[in-house]
Amino acid sequence: EQERLMEEGRSDEQPHIEDQKTWCDRCIVCLGPRYVINLTDFERDAVWHMRRHVVNNPKPDDADLQKQVLLLWNTAFPDQKLEIFEKGQRWKKLGFQGTDPSTDVRTGSWPLEQLVALATHHPIEFQRMVQEASD
Secondary structure (H helix, E strand, C coil), rough: HHHHHHHHCCCCCCCCCCHHCCHHHHHHHHHCCCCCCCCCCHHHHHHHHHHHHHHHCCCCCCHHHHHHHHHHHHCCCHHCCCCCCCCCCCHHHHHCCCCHHHHCCCCCCHHHHHHHHHHHHHHHHHHHHHHHHHC
């Protein structure tokens, strides 16, 4: 907890960032009601660690990115396995916007890591989602 406080530049007396209200929280008239959830210390720590992970993990290097998208491809299309990464139209079948998946990975490694985790832990569901998206 002290590490988090120091990194956020605050003391024990200041409200935690997840507990702070913004101007949006006070603008019920123009935006409608906003639901506030009080987090437990455990949940607050989990949110803090997730935010640190998202902020501190930039876009993966080319080798890691290629390895991850190959895993996605080979999980989604087990009958069309690829051994090496090559740019091409095939990546659009997985939902990438262009022929090079690296151009779609702009916000850091976390979203791609989540997609890889989904494909790794739930391959059947991942294949079904890819199929439904292409229909």
